Amino acid sequence: MLKPLGDRVVIELIEVEEKTASGLVLPDSAKEKPQEGKVVAVGSGRVLDNGTRVEPEVKVGDTIIFSKYAGTEVKYEGKEYLILRESDILAVL
Amino acid sequence: MLKPLGDRVVIELIEVEEKTASGLVLPDSAKEKPQEGKVVAVGSGRVLDNGTRVEPEVKVGDTIIFSKYAGTEVKYEGKEYLILRESDILAVL
């Protein structure tokens, strides 16, 4: 499997349907909207100035939300993944 | 519930009515106006370079004021939340 480096995390994107009764898209806010994903691989964590690594807070199998424009798309063995830094992850669901 | 990462905090927005006798909106200042929210979840805190985590100063249930344009909107189980960094929180009421 992909082994992300440092504080990076590999996720599978989860498509979230924006359901509205009328089918109309109503932009109600100028604020950035996050996206959902499922964690499939976790790096060893970033290295602090004292030489220790910060244990990542997420683990494989977690469903997370992350900043919409974060990360790099990767195609691996025919599937699409996204590689994020853990700092781009907002919360675990 | 949403479990925010690091120094992040999940809040519910509190709408504050701007009442004026005549109903007229009078912008009396060019300075940024903050907004109010109620804390519903708190992360484990940011990691210092010596490897320890800074205990967040806010706790679940606190009413806070924060910088108006801070944070990311999240819809979770039909409700709207905002995910902020603790550094975007100005004060606890």
Added chain:
Amino acid sequence: MLKPLGDRVVIELIEVEEKTASGLVLPDSAKEKPQEGKVVAVGSGRVLDNGTRVEPEVKVGDTIIFSKYAGTEVKYEGKEYLILRESDILAVL
């Protein structure tokens, strides 16, 4: 009362009259002019990388001068306040 977070300080603005005999405003310098305020609440101080907090140098009741465009206006229980970072405070009078 408002409880500011980290290195933040809550102040009441002190209006300083610019008296000129003729009533004429004479800009004699392009340099930034500071403003005066009275400290009404002090945060617990910023956290250093070694995990300790820096004790704020100002205390409740101090009259201070601060950078003119610093801070965020807050209305609380009908009164106007300004929330500053301690680093925006230039001196105590």
Added chain:
Amino acid sequence: MLKPLGDRVVIELIEVEEKTASGLVLPDSAKEKPQEGKVVAVGSGRVLDNGTRVEPEVKVGDTIIFSKYAGTEVKYEGKEYLILRESDILAVL
């Protein structure tokens, strides 16, 4: 062989064919696409503020993916290489 300094890594580029049945190139995303390479030399690692070096996570022979626009091209003994910083490497395959 080339001996990279600090947190640098020397790689041989691996050309990845973008196969489409019709031969048509379909840009399906505005997100940055990474590239693949094979590690041929690894530096001694970056120096932390405490004076120790961070052991690189990649080793000679690893197949990696990296940010597309990262690195500097080098021609050495008639062959083309790319010198990257380890932080530009996203994952090991």
Added chain:
Amino acid sequence: MLKPLGDRVVIELIEVEEKTASGLVLPDSAKEKPQEGKVVAVGSGRVLDNGTRVEPEVKVGDTIIFSKYAGTEVKYEGKEYLILRESDILAVL
């Protein structure tokens, strides 16, 4: 007297006459010209990441030269002062 915070210093400006025989101002360089001042109050110094304060190198009564556009003008008890950071002071005369 004004008590400056942190690494700040209060000075009185010393006007330096630019004497030329003909009274003509001859700009002979595009480089920034510094100004002179007399130190009237010194802060407690900036706080290092290990929690100690750096003892300021200047003391009350020193005549200093500083970067021309540095600092904030303050009027206090009818007199004009300038509040600088110690890092804006170039040298003691």
Added chain:
Amino acid sequence: MLKPLGDRVVIELIEVEEKTASGLVLPDSAKEKPQEGKVVAVGSGRVLDNGTRVEPEVKVGDTIIFSKYAGTEVKYEGKEYLILRESDILAVL
């Protein structure tokens, strides 16, 4: 000889001929191309926040490749040199 300060290194430039059979210059990449040089003097290394110096990785006599636009040209005793920071050096040949 020139004694470079800190993490600086003095090099003699090595001109690399770009040979093409037809004499035609074919820009095959938009990526930055590095240059070669020979190290003639090495500084004492940069100082870390713990007060120790980082021993430079290059030594006098090394042939190196470096970022094309890095460094400052110096003419000393009739010869041309380039003063680089060690961080601008990509690899030792």
Added chain:
Amino acid sequence: MLKPLGDRVVIELIEVEEKTASGLVLPDSAKEKPQEGKVVAVGSGRVLDNGTRVEPEVKVGDTIIFSKYAGTEVKYEGKEYLILRESDILAVL
């Protein structure tokens, strides 16, 4: 004499004649050319995060070369000086 603060150094500029047989100025490079100076005063050095000062590498009497656009001109007792940061000094001759 002028006593520079921190990592600052006071130098006297050394004018270097650009001699060409024909008197023609031939710009042969777009790279920045440094200037020469003689060190006349040295500060106590910059303070590290652990509270110690870094002993300056240059001493009074050294002839140095420095980045052309660095520093601030100072006129003191009828003579022109330049105040630099030690990091703007490239090498000692």
